[in-house]
Amino acid sequence: MILTDHAIQQALPxxxxxxAKQAIxxxxxxxxxxxxxxxxxxxxxRNFENRQLRIPAIAQSKFLELAAETLGDRxxxxxxxxxxxxxxAGLAFYVASAGKNVREALALFxxxxxxxxxxxxxxxTPILExxxxxxxxxxxxxxQGRQIMELGVAAVVKGLREVTGRRISPMHVTFVHxxxxxxxxxxxxxxxxxxxxxxxNQFALxxxxxxxxxxxxxSHLLEMLRPVxxxxxxxxxxxxxxxRGSVESEVEKLLPQGKVQRQTVARTLAMxxxxxxxxxxxxxxxxxxxxxxxxxxxxxxxVKEQGISVSQIAWLLGYEGASSFNHAFRRWTGSSPSTLRDxxxxxx
Numbered sequence: 001m002i003l004t005d006h007a008i009q010q011a012l013p014x015x016x017x018x019x020a021k022q023a024i025x026x027x028x029x030x031x032x033x034x035x036x037x038x039x040x041x042x043x044x045x046r047n048f049e050n051r052q053l054r055i056p057a058i059a060q061s062k063f064l065e066l067a068a069e070t071l072g073d074r075x076x077x078x079x080x081x082x083x084x085x086x087x088x089a090g091l092a093f094y095v096a097s098a099g100k101n102v103r104e105a106l107a108l109f110x111x112x113x114x115x116x117x118x119x120x121x122x123x124x125t126p127i128l129e130x131x132x133x134x135x136x137x138x139x140x141x142x143x144q145g146r147q148i149m150e151l152g153v154a155a156v157v158k159g160l161r162e163v164t165g166r167r168i169s170p171m172h173v174t175f176v177h178x179x180x181x182x183x184x185x186x187x188x189x190x191x192x193x194x195x196x197x198x199x200x201n202q203f204a205l206x207x208x209x210x211x212x213x214x215x216x217x218x219s220h221l222l223e224m225l226r227p228v229x230x231x232x233x234x235x236x237x238x239x240x241x242x243x244r245g246s247v248e249s250e251v252e253k254l255l256p257q258g259k260v261q262r263q264t265v266a267r268t269l270a271m272x273x274x275x276x277x278x279x280x281x282x283x284x285x286x287x288x289x290x291x292x293x294x295x296x297x298x299x300x301x302x303v304k305e306q307g308i309s310v311s312q313i314a315w316l317l318g319y320e321g322a323s324s325f326n327h328a329f330r331r332w333t334g335s336s337p338s339t340l341r342d343x344x345x346x347x348x
Contacts, residue, residue, distance in 0.1 A: 013119045013297055018088055018089050018116060075185055077150040077152075081151050081155045092116045096112070114245070121134075121249040133203050133205065149201055165215045175201050248293075265287070295318070
């Protein structure tokens with residue numbers, strides 16, 4: 001069955017548009033019409049008229065980069081979140097805010113963050129005297145995802161400050177992309193050393209910070225919101241099992257290197273390949289299904305970018321050549337990537 005443009009749009013990972021809405025407000029404050037930038041990103045203001053409508057996550061990321069470039073603000077994502085109200089993120093914020101302490105709030109957000117943005121992954125890893133919080137947004141090439149990444153990490157920290165009433169400062173913060181300006185602004189916001197050009201986008205919190213009680217704790221609200229969040233996660237086809245999200249994050253990072261073997265991912269997650277298979281089965285999926293879905297999701301996003309050739313997409317998805325990618329793409333959509341790209345480039 002050949003997928004229509006509408007079906008492909010529906011299959012793309014989506015977001016609530018929280019970040020894009022903040023960017024529109026910032027542009028209008030500077031008397032800049034956001035319409036041309038929205039159009040370049042594949043959006044329009046009609047996408048935001050109904051709060052229930054969602055937008056393609058990759059388009060939101062692209063819009064933030066365009067807005068940052070137009071404003072000449074290389075730290076646009078950070079500046080947006082400094083002015084934003086974390087409550088506008090919606091359901092995921094409220095369920096996390098109902099936890100008893102920072103540790104539980106992070107665990108809840110790890111489980112439900114993809115309700116806000118389906119490309120977002122949060123992974124909590126115990127470290128000496130604390131925990132590491134890794135944040136990842138999939139789909140966008142690194143140079144097109146700086147603003148959304150910086151905004152995302154800063155949003156989690158600001159959200160924790162909101163629900164504790166304390167100026168929580170991580171032990172350290174790292175970003176994968178490089179930066180040679182505005183570094184002091186990031187250090188000022190986070191209140192700790194910030195490193196760019198690192199191996200992961202993450203921050204670390206001490207056990208003392210993790211034990212802080214939330215001033216918004218509400219066990220009754222949490223009991224009410226859990227089934228709502230589970231239903232929302234199912235509707236958005238997001239896994240409620242934390243392991244699948246971690247596997248997806250690792251797979252996406254390893255695809256361009258051609259190293260998506262089960263053993264490699266299992267070793268990164270500190271378990272055996274057999275344990276990985278068993279725990280994924282408990283979540284109703286398999287390693288092969290996860291890899292195939294990650295490739296499919298990324299392919300539908302990359303094919304929209306005219307600047308990326310089919311052979312480059314094949315490499316980004318870890319295929320040995322374009323023919324293997326073409327075969328997989330036909331299985332997913334019923335047509336070749338070149339045919340679909342030509343069809344989508346025609347005037348409406």
